Amino acid sequence: MINLAVKEISHSWVRYVLTAVGLGLLIGVTLTMTGLVRGMLDDAIALIRGTHADLWVVQEGTMGPYAESSTLYDDVYRNITGLPGVAQASNVAYLTVQVRHANKDVRAQVAGFEHDQPGEPPYLIAGRPVAKSRYEAIADIKTGFRLGDKISIRRTELTVVGLTKGMVSSGGDPVVFVTMQDMQDIQFQKDNTTIYNERNRLSANPKLNRPGSPGLLQAVTEAQQSNQKVNAVLVRVTPGYDPAVVAETIKRWKHFEVYSYEQMRQILQVRVIANALRQLGMFMVILAIVSTAIIALIIYNMTMGKIREIAVLKLIGANNSTIVAMILQQAWGLGIIGFVVGKATATLISPLFPKRVELLPFDAFISFLIVIAICSLASLIAIRAALKVQPASAIGG
Amino acid sequence: MEAIRMENLVKTYGSGSTAVHALKNVSLYVNPGEVVGLLGPSGSGKTTLLQCLGAVIDPTSGRIALNGETVFDNGWKINDLRALRRDKIGFVFQAAYLIPFLSVLDNVALLPMLAGKSNEEARKRAKELLAVLEVDHRSHAKPAELSGGEQQRVAIARAMANQPPFILADEPTAPLDSERSLIVIKLLTRLAQEFKTAIMVVTHDDIIIPRFKRLYRLRDGVAHEEQGQNLPFPD
Numbered sequence: 119m120i121n122l123a124v125k126e127i128s129h130s131w132v133r134y135v136l137t138a139v140g141l142g143l144l145i146g147v148t149l150t151m152t153g154l155v156r157g158m159l160d161d162a163i164a165l166i167r168g169t170h171a172d173l174w175v176v177q178e179g180t181m182g183p184y185a186e187s188s189t190l191y192d193d194v195y196r197n198i199t200g201l202p203g204v205a206q207a208s209n210v211a212y213l214t215v216q217v218r219h220a221n222k223d224v225r226a227q228v229a230g231f232e233h234d235q236p237g238e239p240p241y242l243i244a245g246r247p248v249a250k251s252r253y254e255a256i257a258d259i260k261t262g263f264r265l266g267d268k269i270s271i272r273r274t275e276l277t278v279v280g281l282t283k284g285m286v287s288s289g290g291d292p293v294v295f296v297t298m299q300d301m302q303d304i305q306f307q308k309d310n311t312t313i314y315n316e317r318n319r320l321s322a323n324p325k326l327n328r329p330g331s332p333g334l335l336q337a338v339t340e341a342q343q344s345n346q347k348v349n350a351v352l353v354r355v356t357p358g359y360d361p362a363v364v365a366e367t368i369k370r371w372k373h374f375e376v377y378s379y380e381q382m383r384q385i386l387q388v389r390v391i392a393n394a395l396r397q398l399g400m401f402m403v404i405l406a407i408v409s410t411a412i413i414a415l416i417i418y419n420m421t422m423g424k425i426r427e428i429a430v431l432k433l434i435g436a437n438n439s440t441i442v443a444m445i446l447q448q449a450w451g452l453g454i455i456g457f458v459v460g461k462a463t464a465t466l467i468s469p470l471f472p473k474r475v476e477l478l479p480f481d482a483f484i485s486f487l488i489v490i491a492i493c494s495l496a497s498l499i500a501i502r503a504a505l506k507v508q509p510a511s512a513i514g515g
Numbered sequence: 516m517e518a519i520r521m522e523n524l525v526k527t528y529g530s531g532s533t534a535v536h537a538l539k540n541v542s543l544y545v546n547p548g549e550v551v552g553l554l555g556p557s558g559s560g561k562t563t564l565l566q567c568l569g570a571v572i573d574p575t576s577g578r579i580a581l582n583g584e585t586v587f588d589n590g591w592k593i594n595d596l597r598a599l600r601r602d603k604i605g606f607v608f609q610a611a612y613l614i615p616f617l618s619v620l621d622n623v624a625l626l627p628m629l630a631g632k633s634n635e636e637a638r639k640r641a642k643e644l645l646a647v648l649e650v651d652h653r654s655h656a657k658p659a660e661l662s663g664g665e666q667q668r669v670a671i672a673r674a675m676a677n678q679p680p681f682i683l684a685d686e687p688t689a690p691l692d693s694e695r696s697l698i699v700i701k702l703l704t705r706l707a708q709e710f711k712t713a714i715m716v717v718t719h720d721d722i723i724i725p726r727f728k729r730l731y732r733l734r735d736g737v738a739h740e741e742q743g744q745n746l747p748f749p750d
Contacts, residue, residue, distance in 0.1 A: 431614070509571045
């Protein structure tokens, strides 16, 4: 049996292919958005995945340190280290700032870590690990920094000694790893004018600067200028211990909030980037509806353009299934060509996006099935119109 | 036995005071190998009669038999009208109505394929018919590349593809000039005799009307049989 759909497509293939390419661009945008969602989901947990920690200890009553601010004293880790089941505990701190380099600045998340402890960069792709306790940094390649680059973070100048890859914050900003000492300076060190003004304010306060208590003003000034704070303590559990039990011990005895990897993942993926995901999801739904409407219109117009031929086909004995197959095959053809064009477009344009676009083969496969389902759905109006054509309309005009 | 016989056919659209009696009491027949004309002014019921003969609408009452087999009898009809149209009735239209995206060969071969013949068998049959109709040299052309006369000959080949006992030709010469009109009718007459096919030609064409041996004139929903002039075709 002749394949009527293929014959018609090959008869006017230029128009058909151009239509499919137009549709493909639309599919390409949708695929790119799917990739963006995947990229955001993956980026959101890149940092916690890279820490190789089992537990995150944060300020009580908070969801810190990524979703909410959390402040702990930097000696808390010592108390935690002594608890049963804790193999390692280390301070970490995070701050999103503009990192300056060569008269430019890059938005980045600065992460303070301790050497050889959870929270340090998981691997390097160039350079060496931080060897000194001060003024050295490891940057994600997305910052654009190179080995040996001098960078400024607030009042601290550092040298990039190593490069890592795939370490970004939940917002997609690349991470610059620095030592905890540098991090505390970056977070809390004030400029001279600010220190001078604060001292003057304190000494002008009669409650703090009393003649009978000469040491009070000094004690308050020192406390205010102290920078012994971190955002969280990362814990690695001793093999054989249940992380949930260790977490419960820390909560009960030290009065902190403790999150497991899975809980932290949920906080990041479900809470922190939820709005952005909903936004993209809405766009994808709208694009799917627009695509369905466009395909339906194209298929309907193609069918109405050959309504006389359909009447003749019915008159000379063609089955309804022959006509339905012709319309469906043409719609599927549009979908297949459109998908190939869309996939190629998404692959080509995805590196140009500032955020990571993760095009997974599984997503592509599911998208392909959705495109075919949309094409089938969009054909229904045209099929209905074709089936309503009476063979009698071919006779007598 | 007649290739087609119609007895006391009535077709009424609507009911009650708004009923329109398109066919009042039509009886006619066409013998195998015979070409019969069907004439009538606009509104005489020609289209309705053709649609009843073409098994695309149901008459209100009466009987239709094809090759002696009853296909409609006072409300009863055979189940598979689609197969009946495909296998037992050939259609030639005013415009050729060829499928524009199929080649000439495939346009003709499509019918046997729809009837379940293999592609090879169907194309072989199509080639034979195109050769008989002297358009085989255009086998691979698309309908848009053919002249009006060639298109009509391909349409006739398509109508004959399943060797139906009856062909219904609805003003087949309307888009053609006098010379080509005569060629087409001469061809239909030759094919009717050669393949023993009954052909009914609906026409207004004054050039071809005198060539019929027998014709029906439809007036106000009633068919009147007349003897034609049966003039010979010019060489």
